[in-house]
Amino acid sequence: MDTYDYVIVGSGAAASVLAARLGEDRSHKVCVLEAGPPDTNPFIRIPAGFMKTIFDPAVTYQYRTEPGEGTAGRQVNVVQGRTVGGGSSVNGMLYVRGQKQDFDAWAAAGNPGWRYAEVLPYFKRTETRHGPGDDRVRGRSGALPVSDYRFDDVLCDAFIKSAEACGVPATPDYNGPVQFGTGRYQTLIHKRRRVSAAEAFLHPAVRRGNVDLRTRALANRIRFEGGKAVGVDYIDGDGRAQTVAATRGVILSAGSINSPKLLQLSGVGPADLLKQYDIPVVHARNSVGDNLRDHYTARHVYRIKDARSLNDVASGAPLLWQIMKYFLGLPSILEIPPGNCFAFAKSRPDLPDADLQLTFAPASMKAGAIGLLDDFPGMTCGIWKHRADSYGSVRITSADPRVQPFINPNYLSDKRDRDGMLAGLRLVRKIFATEPLSRFVVENALPGPGEKSDSELLDFARQYGSGTYHLTGSCRMGPASDSSAVVGPDLRVHGVDNLWVADASVMPTEPSGNTYAPTLMIGEKASDMILGKPPLPAIVL
Numbered sequence: 001m002d003t004y005d006y007v008i009v010g011s012g013a014a015a016s017v018l019a020a021r022l023g024e025d026r027s028h029k030v031c032v033l034e035a036g037p038p039d040t041n042p043f044i045r046i047p048a049g050f051m052k053t054i055f056d057p058a059v060t061y062q063y064r065t066e067p068g069e070g071t072a073g074r075q076v077n078v079v080q081g082r083t084v085g086g087g088s089s090v091n092g093m094l095y096v097r098g099q100k101q102d103f104d105a106w107a108a109a110g111n112p113g114w115r116y117a118e119v120l121p122y123f124k125r126t127e128t129r130h131g132p133g134d135d136r137v138r139g140r141s142g143a144l145p146v147s148d149y150r151f152d153d154v155l156c157d158a159f160i161k162s163a164e165a166c167g168v169p170a171t172p173d174y175n176g177p178v179q180f181g182t183g184r185y186q187t188l189i190h191k192r193r194r195v196s197a198a199e200a201f202l203h204p205a206v207r208r209g210n211v212d213l214r215t216r217a218l219a220n221r222i223r224f225e226g227g228k229a230v231g232v233d234y235i236d237g238d239g240r241a242q243t244v245a246a247t248r249g250v251i252l253s254a255g256s257i258n259s260p261k262l263l264q265l266s267g268v269g270p271a272d273l274l275k276q277y278d279i280p281v282v283h284a285r286n287s288v289g290d291n292l293r294d295h296y297t298a299r300h301v302y303r304i305k306d307a308r309s310l311n312d313v314a315s316g317a318p319l320l321w322q323i324m325k326y327f328l329g330l331p332s333i334l335e336i337p338p339g340n341c342f343a344f345a346k347s348r349p350d351l352p353d354a355d356l357q358l359t360f361a362p363a364s365m366k367a368g369a370i371g372l373l374d375d376f377p378g379m380t381c382g383i384w385k386h387r388a389d390s391y392g393s394v395r396i397t398s399a400d401p402r403v404q405p406f407i408n409p410n411y412l413s414d415k416r417d418r419d420g421m422l423a424g425l426r427l428v429r430k431i432f433a434t435e436p437l438s439r440f441v442v443e444n445a446l447p448g449p450g451e452k453s454d455s456e457l458l459d460f461a462r463q464y465g466s467g468t469y470h471l472t473g474s475c476r477m478g479p480a481s482d483s484s485a486v487v488g489p490d491l492r493v494h495g496v497d498n499l500w501v502a503d504a505s506v507m508p509t510e511p512s513g514n515t516y517a518p519t520l521m522i523g524e525k526a527s528d529m530i531l532g533k534p535p536l537p538a539i540v541l
Contacts, residue, residue: 004031004212006530007232007246008253009219009262012086013516014503015253016197017126017523019213020143020205022531029210031244032202033217033234035258036082044089045193046326048334051371053090059083060090063257063404065467070296070390070412072462078294078407079469080255084215085198087255088516091469092338093194095146095186096513097123097175097521099353102387109508110479111489113525113535121536122524123517131186133173136541143200144520145190146175151336154307155362155379155440156184162437163343163358166430174344177541179512180354182343188516192326192335197520217242220401222250222266222499224282229499235401249498251530253523256471256505257394260289260486261405263475264396268496277399283495287484289394289405291473293510295357295384296411298421298461300428301364302379303442309377310363338371339382343431344512347385347423355386356424357513358431364445367464378445381428384468385420386512394474409467418458421465425457470515475505490529491522502526 006022008015011034023030041059043049053059063078065071081087100116107115124139131148163182164170171181188195205211216237223231223243231245252259263269267282269289274281310333313322326332340361344354364378365371392410397403412418425447432441443449447460478485480494487506493499504519511518528535 001231001243001245002031003245003247004029005246005248006030006251007244008032008251009232010034010086010252010254010258010503011084011198011202011213012081012253012255012503013088013197013519014523014526015251016085016088016200016202017520018251018253018502018527019211020201021524021527023205023208023211026208026210029212031212031214033219033232033244034084034213034215035218036084036215038215039084039089039196039198041083044083044085044196046334047093047189047192047194047337049194050090050092050338054079054371061257063407066406066408068408068410068413070410070462071465072459074463076466078257078467078471080257080471084202084213085196087469088188088197089194091516092514093188094337094339094514095175095188095517097517098511098513099179100177101353102509102511106477106508110482111477111508113489114477115538117538117540118535119521119525120539122521125524125536126520130190134176136539137176138173143204144188144197145195146186146188147190149184149187149189149337149340151331151340153340153362155304155309155437156341156360158437158440159341159360159381159431160184162431162434165434166427167349168343168345174342179344180346182341184341185337185339187337189335189337218401219254219262220265222262224267224496227282227495228497246498249500249530251526252499252501253503255503256292256474257405257407259501259503259505260394260474261396261401263288263486263493265399265401268493273395277396279399285486285495287476288486289474290484291391291476292393292407292409292471293388293391293473294409294411295388295468295470295510296390296417296421296465297382297384297468298425298465299365299380299382299446300425300432300444301374301446302432303364303376303445304378304440305442307440309379310361311373311375311377314363314373345424345427347420354512356383356420356427357386358383358424358428367446370466376445379440381432383421383424383428385417385424387510389414389416391473409471411465411467412462421461422454422457425461470510472504472507472510472515475501476508477506478508491526500526500530
């Protein structure tokens with residue numbers, strides 16, 4: 001049995017940062033366990049390869065939710081990364097930090113040290129911002145390049161101008177002090193290639209020699225001695241049982257499904273559930289797996305005229321030409337992310353900050369689905385409410401780690417989410433009916449032409465909507481006195497020793513946007529806390 005100082009379960013955004021930071025001290029030996037294969041799939045590096053990897057079970061978990069009223073009785077896909085780099089190797093590459101109010105709310109819920117002013121230096125430490133931005137809030141020397149999306153397109157330009165005409169102002173940097181506004185997304189694409197967290201952080205750490213990355217290593221149990229985590233059991237690629245020991249501790253960074261799942265498999269979770277599967281109870285904590293949230297999105301699809309969409313060049317000879325252009329270093333659709341433009345908007349004008357996110361793509365998607373181009377040229381705009389008030393749970397359904405757990409985010413179960421969805425869908429229709437975007441519109445293909453009632457729009461959202469794979473909260477952060485919390489503000493698991501969780505599952509509430517950037521920040525801050533370093537000085541604007 002090999003022995004390390006730290007064992008990290010998972011190799012995604014937070015895990016990659018943690019491996020890099022913990023391994024900066026050459027005396028530390030770190031082991032990273034990744035259930036999936038190495039990140040050698042060529043589609044991972046090509047930005048438009050997202051359309052392939054997101055549906056590929058070789059590099060993703062193709063999980064499904066429980067059917068529910070919010071999805072019209074449907075199961076919906078919940079895709080999670082299952083390769084080195086985790087979600088950062090298969091996601092949409094969009095960099096969205098969220099808003100000051102998100103993190104201040106975390107701190108106010110009993111988590112000192114997580115105010116915006118206190119997490120801002122960790123956001124900065126992670127990135128090198130290539131583009132405009134206030135240096136008080138943007139990093140210029142981090143490992144991860146953050147670039148502006150710059151693919152010229154008449155439809156994107158028209159969307160931005162129409163959003164402005166509808167009261168959403170242009171913003172030079174939505175990751176700055178004010179998010180409210182419209183423009184083009186910032187991405188983790190550099191020199192026309194995806195830059196995953198593994199490429200920026202983990203692989204350089206492995207090359208230093210004191211970080212051991214083990215792939216096809218499915219963790220199935222955390223080992224405890226006297227209530228202290230001392231190692232991890234895993235199943236290797238040949239189906240053999242293996243164990244690695246940890247002298248300083250174990251860190252779960254496996255995501256909002258697999259981190260609570262592994263805790264439950266290891267005897268930390270609801271006692272009745274563990275006993276049902278003959279799992280010895282190490283620490284009874286009913287909250288493990290609760291508070292699961294996800295952004296729920298529905299997408300308008302429009303047929304267009306007098307402009308080209310990605311549908312026109314994504315098959316046949318035009319696609320071959322785009323492929324040739326990409327490898328010749330010329331502008332190509334292969335270098336663009338799945339979401340091109342944004343509008344961070346307000347559902348009501350009296351709100352102090354944006355509570356809606358619109359994502360625009362100059363392409364029509366089949367039934368509004370992610371990554372499936374339709375047969376006609378068009379445009380798609382998805383909408384979700386920033387901070388989901390609906391929440392559900394993750395529960396194991398077997399003691400076998402290869403069995404998918406019960407997953408139910410309870411989409412649209414809270415009226416506030418339904419109201420936000422309605423406001424967002426109506427705002428999309430307003431933008432598309434406004435010049436200059438309206439001049440390209442032939443008809444609304446989804447949910448269909450003509451005025452729609454609230455009930456019709458909600459039925460459309462239930463029947464055609466989906467999650468955004470922004471799963472959070474299932475190992476919620478909070479003080480030990482809070483029975484709904486799983487980890488403390490220091491990310492230590494309540495009730496046991498030498499065990500931390502550092503990924504999106506610790507977020508008490510969802511951030512205002514995509515979860516990748518905040519998860520990187522969590523990895524940065526967690527590394528300092530685990531190493532006992534003083535926090536970086538707060539930045540008060």
